[in-house]
Amino acid sequence: MPPVVLHMQEIPTNIPLEAESISPDLFVERSQAEIEAMPVALGNETxxxxxxxxxxGERSDEIVIEGCAGRVKWIGSGMTRGRIVVHGDVGMHAGSYMRGGEILIDGNADDFLGVEMQGGLIRVKGNARHRVGAAYxxxxxxxxxxxxxxxxxxxxxxxxxxxxxxxxxxxxxxDFLGAxxxxxxxxxxxxxxxxxxxxMQKGTIVCLRPVELLPTFVYDCSYSPVFLRxxxxxxxxxxxxPPVPANGLVRRYHGDLADVGKGEILIAA
Amino acid sequence: MEINGVCIDETYAEAFGMYASRVLITACSKAWAMEAARSMAGFGTSVIGCGCEVAIEGIEPAETPDDRPGVSVMLFAPSKKAIQEQLINRIGQCVMTAPTSACYNDLEAEDRLSIGGKLKFFGDGFQISKRFESRILGNGSGPRRFWRIPVMDGEFIVEDRFGVQKGVGGGNFLLLGSELSATLQAAERAIEAMRKVQGVIMPFPGGVVRSGSKVGSRYKFLNASSNTAFCPSLRGAVKSDLPDGVGAVLEIVVDGLTPEAVGEAMRVGIRAACGPGVVKISAGNYGGKLGKHHFYLHQLLAER
Structure with missing residues (x-):
């Protein structure tokens, strides 16, 4: 099926548009008229x-968004399948709670991108703001x-x-990457x-450039972990x-010893 | 039936249903991956005495998860429980101990056994889990979990679960030659050809077994003994199955993921073996009473 193309007509100004309905799961079984009738919130108005x-377009699990969607929130939130391609920016909460499918963003993403997501792929060609992949x-x-x-x-x-x-x-x-x-x-x-x-309690942060560490991280060794390959x-x-070879050396630090201390920061040597 | 002047006996090989698994061992070099694989495949010729049948697969893996040189090893055993025990023991003692090695599941199957999930305890609480999406691994299946176990040269990577599926064990054929040297050369030709077939192993040394066995023994404590009907030195002492002019017999046993793979390996192996010094090619069976897979030699060789 050809994708459903959404072209932004009226750009919300001060108040962002909340459009949780822009999701392949919801579009796949709806006609064009039904898609047009789906609810979005602008402040306290529906x-x-x-x-x-x-x-x-209609009845497709692929969505293409054109125009300036930088003030449109919740695009692809909770989606489980399909693909959303955004030719431009997206607003806050894009891909939050996502469980599958793909969101490809040509521009920039606002805060809370992919927050609490459980599966799928989000790709941003521009910048993303705060709390990407974090928790609410x-x-x-x-x-x-x-x-x-x-x-x-x-x-x-x-x-x-x-x-x-x-x-x-x-x-x-x-600041606070992987906190x-x-x-x-x-x-x-x-x-x-x-x-x-x-x-951090567990997990891995790989930094390919030197980074200033907290004093609660302890140096272990320089080595080439196979999992990085x-x-x-x-x-x-x-x-x-990555700009460095997969078999290159990394310096391993473990921490944060202020907590469980089983996390690791690997810094390219 | 005759091929290159070699008589093909009108009989069949009787093979058994077994469970199969396949692991991929990688290391810093092909030599070290092979060392680990050889160690893992040691003492794994026959379920009778070794608990499993295990060998290095002839076809080299085209790609490995960590882009290092790899070797594929297949292991067959009578039950899933036996597969799990053997994999845990052999990966734990033979692969994890080999410098720079890593060990991955190489069999997509519905049933999966916890292997890395057991070996992880060697990490004494410092083991680290990594779960990667299929997009990262590029294999199209679901997410896969790996364990990073700290060892003295860095880390040993082992996959959490390994696939297990029903396979076929005990496909075989017998090379009856005029004398040992020519028979051994025929066996070597057969093994070389069979190693090009995907999804099979020949678990005996060099793929060849000289001590073929029959069921039972005159000793109560032994359930298998020498196949006396095929021993040239007993031709005059027992009821022999050896035709005149046969001075040596070698057997090739083949295990495979599917009956088709075993049949194909037998077909190319027999064809390659047929040459000077080989009098007859036969196969071992138990009257069709024990194994559910029957590979009729004439039928196999008539194909293609």
């Missing part, structure tokens, strides 16, 4: 999706599966409380901010080739 988007405030776990790839830079607390899955960032990360992680893998090609891995090979297959 509108039709067709009020903001020109809809073309009060939740015990962040991302519990899936893959998030960001070609640009990311904000604070990326991967916070992360439990499983992989986040790879080509650019730089701001409170309980497992999973974060791979940062660029520069990390301060307090990387703060409070698997990660790097997978990233290469996904079109995100």
């Amino acid at each position: 509108h039709r999706l067709g009020d903001f988007f020109k809809v073309k 405030r009060g939740s015990k776990y962040g991302m519990q599966g899936g893959i998030i790839l960001v070609d640009g830079n990311v904000g604070h607390e990326v991967g916070a409380y992360m439990r499983r899955g992989l986040i790879a960032i080509k650019g730089n990360a701001e 409170m992680m309980t497992n999973g893998t974060i791979c940062l090609f660029g520069q990390a901010g301060i307090r990387t891995g703060g409070g 698997m990660v790097f090979k997978g990233l290469k297959q996904l079109g995100m080739e």
Whole structure:
């Protein structure tokens, strides 16, 4: 089936549009008219999706979004299948609670990208803001599966409380990368901010550039872990080739000793 | 039936249903991967005395999860429980101990046995789990979990679960030659050809067995003994199955993931063996009463 194309007509100004209905799971069995009639929220008012988007196509689990969707929240939230391609930016909470399928974003992503996702793939060609793949405030776990790839830079607390899955960032990360992680893998090609891995219990943060560590991380050794070869090979297959060889040495630090201390930060030597 | 002047006996090989698994061993070099594989495949010729049949697969793996050189090993045993015990023991004692090695499941199957999930305890609480999506591993199946067990040269990677499926064990044929040297050469030709077939192993030394057995013994404590009907030195002492002119007999036993793979291996092996010095090719069976897979030699060789 050809994809359902959503072309942004009216751009919300101060108030963001909440469009949880933009999901392949919901589009796959709906006609064009039914898709246009799906509800979206603008503040405390409920509108039709067709009020903001020109809809073309029906009954497909592939969605293409055109125009400026940077103020549209919850795109692909909870989706389990299919694909969303965004030719532009996306608003907050894109791919949150996602369980399968793919979201490909040509532009930038706002806060809470892929928060608490459990499966699937999110790829951002631009930058992503704070708490990518993290937990919502009060939740015990962040991302519990899936893959998030960001070609640009990311904000604070990326991967916070992360439990499983992989986040790879080509650019730089701001502070508290992987804070409170309980497992999973974060791979940062660029520069990390301060307090990387703060409070982490388990999990792996790979930094390909030097990083200033908290004093609660302890140096173990320099070695070439075989599992990194698997990660790097997978990233290469996904079109995100690391700038260092897979068999290169890394310096291993374990921590955060202020907590369980079974996490690790691997820094390219 | 005759091929290259060699008589093909009108008989069949009787093979048994077994459970099969396949592991992929990688290391820093092909030599070290092979060392680990050879160690794992040691003392694994026959379920009668070894508890399983295990050998290195002839076809090299095209790709490995960590992009290092790899060797594929297949293990056959009578039950899933036996497979699990053998894999835990052999991977734990032979692969984990080999420098730089890693060990992955190489059999996609519905049934999966916990192997790395048991070996992880060697890590004494410092083992680390890594669960990768199929997109990372590029295999199209579901997520796979691996254990990173700290060892003295770094880490040993072992997959959490290994696939197990029904297979076939005990496909065989007998090379009846005029003398030992020519018979051994025929066996070597057969093994070389059979190693090009995917999904089979020949678990005996070099793929060849000289001490073929029959069921039972005159001794109560032994349930298998020498196949006296095929021993040239007993031609005058027992009821012999050896035709005139036969001075040596060698057997090739083949286990495979499917009956088709075993049949194909037997077919190419017999064809390659037929040559000078080979008088007759036969096969071992138990009158069809024990094994559920019957490979009729004439039928196999008539194909293609």
